[in-house]
Amino acid sequence: MKATREAFGEALLELGEKNPAVVALDADLSKSTMTLAFAKKYPERHIELGIAEQNMVGVGAGLALCGKVPFITSFACFLVGRLEPLRIAAAYNKTNLKIVGTHAGLGIGDDGASQMGLEDIAAMRALPGMVVLQPADELEAKQAVLWAAAHDGPVYLRLTRQKLVDCHKPGYQFQLGRCDRVWAPQPEPKHYQATIFASGGTVGEAIKAAQDLTARKFAAQVVNAATLAPFDEEAVRQAAAVSERLVTVEDHNINGGLGSAVCEAAAAAGVGVPVVRLGARSFGESGMPDELYDKHGLSAPHIVEACLRNL
Amino acid sequence: MTTATATKTDLKKTAAQLRISIIRMIEAAGSGHPGGSLSIIDILLYLYTQVLRHDAKKPAWPDRDRLILSKGHACPALYAVMAHCGYFPESELMTLRKLGSPLQGHPDRLRLPGIEASTGSLGQGLSIGLGMALAGQMDKKDYRVYAILGDGEMQEGQVWEALMAAPKFKTANLTVIIDSNNGQIDGHVNEIMSLDPLADKLASFGWDVKAIDGHDFAAIAGAFPADRTAVGKPRAVIAHTIKGKGVSFMENQIGWHGKAPNKEEADKAVAELAKGLS
Numbered sequence: 001m002k003a004t005r006e007a008f009g010e011a012l013l014e015l016g017e018k019n020p021a022v023v024a025l026d027a028d029l030s031k032s033t034m035t036l037a038f039a040k041k042y043p044e045r046h047i048e049l050g051i052a053e054q055n056m057v058g059v060g061a062g063l064a065l066c067g068k069v070p071f072i073t074s075f076a077c078f079l080v081g082r083l084e085p086l087r088i089a090a091a092y093n094k095t096n097l098k099i100v101g102t103h104a105g106l107g108i109g110d111d112g113a114s115q116m117g118l119e120d121i122a123a124m125r126a127l128p129g130m131v132v133l134q135p136a137d138e139l140e141a142k143q144a145v146l147w148a149a150a151h152d153g154p155v156y157l158r159l160t161r162q163k164l165v166d167c168h169k170p171g172y173q174f175q176l177g178r179c180d181r182v183w184a185p186q187p188e189p190k191h192y193q194a195t196i197f198a199s200g201g202t203v204g205e206a207i208k209a210a211q212d213l214t215a216r217k218f219a220a221q222v223v224n225a226a227t228l229a230p231f232d233e234e235a236v237r238q239a240a241a242v243s244e245r246l247v248t249v250e251d252h253n254i255n256g257g258l259g260s261a262v263c264e265a266a267a268a269a270g271v272g273v274p275v276v277r278l279g280a281r282s283f284g285e286s287g288m289p290d291e292l293y294d295k296h297g298l299s300a301p302h303i304v305e306a307c308l309r310n311l
Numbered sequence: 312m313t314t315a316t317a318t319k320t321d322l323k324k325t326a327a328q329l330r331i332s333i334i335r336m337i338e339a340a341g342s343g344h345p346g347g348s349l350s351i352i353d354i355l356l357y358l359y360t361q362v363l364r365h366d367a368k369k370p371a372w373p374d375r376d377r378l379i380l381s382k383g384h385a386c387p388a389l390y391a392v393m394a395h396c397g398y399f400p401e402s403e404l405m406t407l408r409k410l411g412s413p414l415q416g417h418p419d420r421l422r423l424p425g426i427e428a429s430t431g432s433l434g435q436g437l438s439i440g441l442g443m444a445l446a447g448q449m450d451k452k453d454y455r456v457y458a459i460l461g462d463g464e465m466q467e468g469q470v471w472e473a474l475m476a477a478p479k480f481k482t483a484n485l486t487v488i489i490d491s492n493n494g495q496i497d498g499h500v501n502e503i504m505s506l507d508p509l510a511d512k513l514a515s516f517g518w519d520v521k522a523i524d525g526h527d528f529a530a531i532a533g534a535f536p537a538d539r540t541a542v543g544k545p546r547a548v549i550a551h552t553i554k555g556k557g558v559s560f561m562e563n564q565i566g567w568h569g570k571a572p573n574k575e576e577a578d579k580a581v582a583e584l585a586k587g588l589s
Contacts, residue, residue, distance in 0.1 A: 023449075047445060047480075055438045055472035062442020065428065067373075068449075070442075085469065088432045089439055094421060 004159040005102040007141035009034025015149050016042045025060050025072045027053045033073035033102045054082040061089035064096040069149055076101030076117025083123050090154040091127040098148050102159045105251030106284045106292040107201040116284040122256020124156045125229045132229040134158040136203040137166045143174035162289050165204040179235035183207045183222040185214045192219045194247050194307040195239040199225045199258045201251040202298055209303035225258055233265035240271035247276045247306045254279035276306045319528045326353050327587030330557045332391040332404055338577035340408040346567045348388040350492040350552035353526050355392045362535045367397035370424040376454050377427045377443050381436020382461035383417035390414050398425040434467025441477050444485035459488045463495030466504045477545040478517025486546040492554035496568050518547040525550030557584055
């Protein structure tokens with residue numbers, strides 16, 4: 001059980017040894033974004049730019065244009081808040097820039113609303129060619145970081161401050177643009193009353209909800225969407241074919257993120273299955289992560305209710 | 312790669328020819344930015360023919376010098392110089408802003424080999440240039456990076472973030488050139504949002520600053536020494552220029568920032584410029 005930002009820090013260290021082109025850039029948050037270990041081991045490949053994120057995007061793009069593999073890091077909200085350089089220097093220029101937004105969502109807890117990136121997926125999904133990844137646990141986060149480093153093009157990695165439960169078995173292999181099922185009742189039913197789509201910080205809650213539902217003889221499975229762009233539309237079509245409803249749960253604004261991606265895919269496939277979306281409907285606030293997940297409707301009891309509710 | 316030293320007269324003649332191309336391109340496109348293209352063309356011509364280490368046949372050469380036109384709206388000037396240097400046939404200039412043309416309304420590196428960064432959203436080029444300069448430093452390469460910004464563009468906050476950062480890293484391989492033509496869409500820069508005293512500001516940020524007449528080739532030569540000696544600091548060249556330079560009715564006229572001449576206006580401009588060819 002680890003925060004995905006911790007897994008990122010470890011993977012970055014590993015990459016530093018494997019690939020001399022890897023460079024890490026910070027905007028005064030290296031202790032929080034977990035680039036500090038890399039910075040200590042490879043000081044000549046660490047660039048501290050101070051509290052100036054838009055410049056960091058441009059500097060990262062320039063490094064990428066000269067063959068480096070730069071990872072620019074800050075809180076998700078502070079990075080994606082600089083959307084214009086991300087639009088031009090990263091996406092339009094198709095630079096090989098790795099954009100790492102940590103401290104995503106309500107899950108950061110007591111720092112409160114101004115530090116919570118809740119709009120970043122929506123913004124980044126709208127940039128052509130931008131890959132948007134949100135790993136759900138340590139194993140997946142490490143693989144996603146290594147994948148991002150090997151991929152030629154801009155990638156946005158959305159990571160958590162809080163620790164996440166392990167939802168993947170040791171043999172798991174991350175695949176770009178593929179959802180994976182992380183929980184199903186045994187024996188597997190042919191038909192589900194609900195398929196729950198979750199991503200990042202909400203996957204653990206979704207699994208808890210599915211376990212609770214199973215105990216109540218209600219058939220539910222959990223699908224993890226680690227890639228938000230390009231989105232796995234086929235996974236939605238397949239889930240819709242065997243489910244009475246789809247439920248989405250995300251630590252992000254209700255608009256523009258996972259719930260929207262699932263609705264778009266369901267509508268495009270012409271499946272007549274209702275989609276119940278759970279996500280933030282307001283700005284965040286201070287509190288403990290579990291309190292916030294509960295208050296904003298992302299915790300297991302809310303997911304259970306979304307599966308059982310009469311539509 | 313051009314290393315031959317051209318005479319001042321040759322440069323002036325070539326500049327006049329390129330100014331004619333700029334006018335004709337924008338006329339043909341029916342839109343574009345003549346004012347800021349005419350103000351920067353002398354510097355672009357000098358850099359591409361006398362200073363930059365580059366090869367039109369090898370636009371991806373890793374050791375080339377990099378020039379970023381951050382004030383991307385002046386790309387007619389850049390395209391004219393690139394065609395002059397052989398990056399593409401001069402006949403292509405007339406496709407500016409047309410559907411499918413590599414000569415986009417603002418520079419696009421993925422459509423036109425030789426463009427170092429796609430720009431046009433102001434304020435970003437110096438940061439990108441700094442990243443390139445840092446990569447050169449890390450790799451112990453001796454290529455140089457030049458970023459050309461407009462003076463109006465200096466109002467963007469990101470520019471000052473980059474200006475603050477470069478001296479920290481002692482990127483002596485980075486030069487920022489400010490095309491100080493005192494014009495922007497809504498009026499004169501010193502009235503819209505003054506940058507004064509710009510040289511003092513840049514120097515206080517840790518830059519090696521030089522202010523020159525951006526249309527005087529002897530002055531331009533002095534600002535871009537051929538010997539590539541580093542001064543231990545990033546360099547800033549404030550080029551005092553005239554918006555619309557070379558066309559009497561465009562000079563210092565804010566209205567010509569982003570307006571295409573019609574046939575009659577273009578003919579008149581070309582007739583004036585043609586006098587500089589002989």
